[in-house]
Amino acid sequence: MNTLKTKFNHYGLVVFLGVLIASCGSKKDVVYFQDAADYETIVSDNTHTNTFKVDDVIGINVSTLDPLASTPFNLFSGTQEGGFGRPQQLDYIVDKNGEIDFPVVGNIKIVGLTPEETKDLLKQELQPYLKDPIINIRLRNFTVTVLGQVNRPGTYQVNGEQITVLEAIGLANDLNIKGKRDNVLVIRDFNGTKVYTRIDLTKKSALNSPVYYLTQNDVVYIEPNQSAVTQSTLDNRAGLTVSIASLIITTAVIILTRN
Incomplete structure (x- = not known):
C-alpha cells in the first residue's frame, strides 16, 4: 500500500513539474x-x-487676406440648424479614380500624394484665382x-x-x-x-x-504565443481531462481501499 501511494505521489509530482515548465516563459519572449x-x-x-488613398476623407480649408475671395473655394453645408451660427465646412472624399471634386477648379487627382504635395498642387490650380492662398489639409479618417x-x-x-x-x-x-x-x-x-x-x-x-x-x-x-496556444488546448480538453482524472482517482481509491 505504501509503495502504491509513493508511486502516485511521484506521478503527481511529475505532472505538476510538467505543467509548471510548460507554463513558464522566458525573458526573450x-x-x-x-x-x-x-x-x-x-x-x-x-x-x-502618409499619402492619400481611395476613400480617404480629407478636410481642406482655403483662406486669404480677403475672406470673400476664398469663400467660393471652400465647401459649406449652409447655415447651422435653426439658421444660426457659421456654416459648417464639408470634407472631401477621394473617389475610386483617386480624385476629389474641388470647387471652381473641378476634379483633381491626389491619390498617392502627400499632404504637402497636395498643397503645392492646389496652390498651382488656384493661382489664376487667388493671391498667396493659405491651404490647410487634414486627413479625417x-x-x-x-x-x-x-x-x-x-x-x-x-x-x-x-x-x-x-x-x-x-x-x-x-x-x-x-x-x-x-x-x-x-x-x-x-x-x-x-x-x-x-x-x-x-x-x-x-x-x-x-x-x-x-x-x-x-x-x-x-x-x-505558445503559452496561449497551450492554454487554449488545455481549456478545450478540460472536460475530458476532468473525466479521466475522476476515473483515475476513483480507481485508485478502490484499489487502496481493498489493499
Whole structure:
C-alpha cells in the first residue's frame, strides 16, 4: 500500500513539474528591442509620410487676406440648424479614380500624394484665382486597428499625421503576456490590394521596418504565443481531462481501499 501511494505521489509530482515548465516563459519572449545595448545611439533613416488613398476623407480649408475671395473655394453645408451660427465646412472624399471634386477648379487627382504635395498642387490650380492662398489639409479618417493579444483591442483615431506601430500598441494598452512580440502582423491596404508584413519588435531592426510607421486604416494583429496556444488546448480538453482524472482517482481509491 505504501509503495502504491509513493508511486502516485511521484506521478503527481511529475505532472505538476510538467505543467509548471510548460507554463513558464522566458525573458526573450516578452522584452522589446533585446539587442539594443545600454547607452547605444540608434540613428534611424526610416522616414515616412502618409499619402492619400481611395476613400480617404480629407478636410481642406482655403483662406486669404480677403475672406470673400476664398469663400467660393471652400465647401459649406449652409447655415447651422435653426439658421444660426457659421456654416459648417464639408470634407472631401477621394473617389475610386483617386480624385476629389474641388470647387471652381473641378476634379483633381491626389491619390498617392502627400499632404504637402497636395498643397503645392492646389496652390498651382488656384493661382489664376487667388493671391498667396493659405491651404490647410487634414486627413479625417486616420484610424488604426489593433487586434489580438493586447489589453484593449479596438480601432483608434490618430490625431496627428504620423503614428508608429509602438504608439498604436500603446493606445491598446500594450501586449498582454500571451502576445507574440517577435511576429507582429501589419495588414495594409493599397487602394484595394492587401499587403501583409511582419515585424519583430524584439529586435532594434524593427525601427527600419517599412511598417514601423503606420498608414491610415492599417490593422495590427498580435498573434498568441505558445503559452496561449497551450492554454487554449488545455481549456478545450478540460472536460475530458476532468473525466479521466475522476476515473483515475476513483480507481485508485478502490484499489487502496481493498489493499
